Amino acid sequence: MNSDLFVSRRRAERFAQLLDEANGGRRHHVRSRVDDKLTDLVAVGQQLGDTAPTVEVSTEFRTGLRAMLLATAEREGLGRPASTVAADRTEHRPASNRSFLLPTVTARRARARGAILIGIATGAVAVSGISAASENAVPGDALYGMKRSTERAQLALTGSDHSRGQLFLDFARTRLSEAAQLRGDRVGYSGVLDDMDADTRQGVRLLTTAAVQGSDLTALDVVNTFVTAQRTAVSELLGDGTRADRDRTQRSLALLGDALRRSDALRAAIGCGLPAPGGSDMLGPTPASCPADR
Known part of the structure; x- marks a missing residue:
């Protein structure tokens, strides 16, 4: 059983690598005995990605789904301390014989299988709906945790460092739009810029590392394009903010300047033709200067 699981996992990992390579990700320069068997699956994966339908969510659906999710969150105690939720459930639990309440092993397994089937059947619809309902949430909103969970799911489904780096930079852009809505809230504004800077560092580090490992200048192009647009947008936050907000914004601008200099140096x-750098920091590999520049 364990050996079958190991083989299945290796096969799935190799399929993810081949799909990443077919979509422009870094080549892994390895061959596997299952590559020929996975060729058709990779082709299907590309076709599905190319023909993915654009989902248009109406305002009425978005508003209704948001209200439903908020009601569910309140009913289930999401956002309340665990002790409070446990106390509520204990208070409403009917007194009965403990042995009567304990389900049999067979019942527990059947219930688990049912939950899994229901989850699989509704997952695709729910993910798109929840993403639409929470896309405008900011820190402090009930749906903000769902928004961040969706982002983590995207990262978990992305295999190559190049693609993951691009995702982190996309998240940094999202944090910037959230920061624009939180100006005047010193704690919230500073916190979301902290998250934005963390996403920027992660994205730049992954992309600069991919660039060095594969001598891939397109990864550095992604960094430069991001920094150019992001600096312009972050600079716009300096206008009407408080002194504390402006000071915090300047730190984010300084990070973007460091990222651009690192990309250009690499x-x-x-x-x-310098060898791959041996050292690295929060922005990825730290290159030496070319001989003519010393």
């Missing part, structure tokens, strides 16, 4: 190092 581009020059790759261009002049």
